[in-house]
Amino acid sequence: MPFLDKLLKEKPRTPAEVVSKLTGAIEALSAARRDEKASEKANESLAKYLGCAKLLLFGDDEHEATKENAVALAQEASRTDLLSLIVKNLDVMEFESRKDAAQIFGALVRIKENDERGPGATYVLAHPEIPTLLFNGYNDPVIALNCGAMLRDCLRDDQIARKVLDGPVFLKFFEKVEVANFEIASDAFSTFKDLLTRHKSVVAAYLQDHYQEFFQAYLQLLRSNNYVVRRQSLKLLGELLLDRSNVKVMLKFVSDVQHLMTMMVLLKDQSRSIQFEAFHVFKVFVANPNKPQPIIDILANNREKLLKYLEDFHTEKEEDEQFKEEKAVIIKTISLLGTPAQPPTPAPAPAEGVPADSTA
Incomplete structure (x- = not known):
């Protein structure tokens, strides 16, 4: 007799019974934290009832899972604090049981009823x-x-x-x-x-409301000594800024001189991957049609260096038509920038004994 058939004959099969037994097993395991013999027995019991729950949620080659059972299991789990018990006792479970419990928790949280928030997610929201x-x-x-x-x-x-x-x-x-x-x-x-x-609209609202604290912390990631952190953070930053939901945040970000200077440093990072990711953020500063004057001044002051650098920038990627076109546009835009306005030269002081010209 296959193990799961035997399990189904020996153990509870309805969602309510499974949740009740599973909850009891976790509570027993929690109570036996310092008792090795009791913990062993509780872990055996837990493994069995986790198997029952997995069968109801996922089925197997011989038993088809149904949405009705899955929803009923999620409802029962929410009524009995099973989700909280799993989270609070994950550390005392054995390796395989811990994997099963995490898988069951995830399924219970994801289950929906008629495309609306399911009982598992509702429970987490309330806790x-x-x-x-x-x-x-x-x-x-x-x-x-x-x-x-x-x-x-x-x-x-x-x-x-x-x-x-x-x-x-x-x-x-x-x-x-x-x-x-x-x-x-x-x-x-x-x-x-x-x-x-x-969740793009949720994130857009958060970034607008917490702009300063978020980007102050985010810039530290871009300056990390850890290569992987710098590369991943740069790539994610590009995704965030280029998402239409974040237009307001993007315009604010690319109007900041310190942000531009950070990108220009990263453009010359030793890692070519980081250089490439930095380019995709740098291009937003250049392409912005409403660049503030301080941004224009920095780009214009560094125009010759930038043009020389970009001319040979990642030429091996020029089979990528989109990159090739973007690079050409950035080079052209920078080349057309005028020289920054110079402050007026102060008039020389009048020679001793010579009155200053007071004519209008």
Whole structure:
């Protein structure tokens, strides 16, 4: 008899029964944290009931999953605090159970009813400590990647994303993407990027309301000593500025002299990949038809150096017609800039004994 058939005959099969048993198993595991024998028994029980939940949610080759069962499981999970229990006890679960629990959590949060917010997402929205706990999971290498995946599942909902953006956790992402552990830093950046690109209107409103603090922190990423952080941050910045939802933010960003100077430094970075990503942000400064005079002055003062540099800039990519055309436009625009206005030369002081000319 296949294992899952045996499991179904021996264990509860309705969504309500599965959630009840699963909740009990997690509570037992939590209570047995310091009791090795009790923890072993609780982990065995947990693995069985996680298997039941996975079968209801995903089915297998012989058992087809139904939306009705999935929705019922999500409803029961929301009524019994199962989602909170999973998050709070992820660290004491065994490796395979932890993977299964994260997968089940994600499915329960994603499930929708008639294209409306489902019970799982509604539960997380009413318990804002859940995204915070998942973010804090990045501090524990054992559960960091599980927590990252679960947090990204939560952020699929626009209202949860809005709460995270407006809450105390978001600005801490700027630290997490630079931690020493490469896997954790990369996962944190994936979550950071998801949060800034998935819900465009929500993000546009956030960037307008928190422009100063956001870009003050973001510029530090562009100056990071970590090559991967600089490259990923530059690429994401280009995506944000060129998104139509962020037009107001883009115009403000490219009117700032310090931002232009940062891009000009990155254009000459030792890494050709970073040079290339910097070009896609630099071109927005040049192409802006309403450049403030200080921006024009910097471009004009550096015109000859910029033209010489851009002439040989990534010539190996000129088979890319779009890049070739953009580069030609930028070169032409810079070449047509007039020299910056010079301050008037003060009139020489009159010689001793000679009265100044007072004629109009």
